[in-house]
Amino acid sequence: MGLLIAGISLGFSAGFSPGPLMVLIISQTLKHGYREGIKVACAPIITDIPIIMFTLLLLSYLSQNSSILGLISIIGGFYLLYLAYESFKTHGIKENFDVEEPKSFLKGATVNFLSPNPYIFWITVGGPIIIAAYQINQYSPLWFFFGFYVLLIGSKILLAVLVGKSRNFLTGKSYIYIMRFMGVLLLVFATYLWWNGLHLILD
DSSP states (O other): OHHHHHHHHHHHHHHHSOSHHHHHHHHHHHHHOHHHHHHHHTTHHHHHHHHHHHHHHHHHHHTTOHHHHHHHHHHHHHHHHHHHHHHHHOOOOOOOOOOOOOOHHHHHHHHHHHOHHHHHHIIIIIHHHHHHHHHHOTTHHHHHHHHHHHHHHHHHHHHHHHHHHOGGGGGSHHHHHHHHHHHHHHHHHHHHHHHHHHHHHHO
16 A cells, blocks of 8 residues: 555656656647647656666666665655755746647657656666565555556646646646645655665665
């Protein structure tokens, strides 16, 4: 249950956090309608697979040295701290996009695959959680994956619909309140990663 909650919380935070994919979702929605935004939102389902496989292979190789995993976990905590800071200082997003043909899913896949965000997340945050969960039970990581991707994709789809139906959402108080709430969640998980990292290093 803890892994499911962790996946849900991190997926929700990642889904609404500003970044290249969010900008593209907003752009495609404003230019071509929310259906095109939804296509972009679904791109991580495909592009994250090779990223996760690479990350897990790398971390599995490093897992024999708990100090390295601990250091990675601590770095992940600082990454979440940075994301929390970005969430707290968000004041809305301006609309300023040019018109062009959709190709939404292809654009979403390209942006997500070339963005550093998913690599940083899975190497420093998601990967260590999965490795630790697998060592307890080989099926445990499925709860994290399920919670994370349902909320990641779901929140991005919700964003596309909200932007499509109400363009004031991005500059209104609702979005800012959501970002503040996510900032608190990210601080909680940053603290957990620091604690886990120190535990691995000192063991």
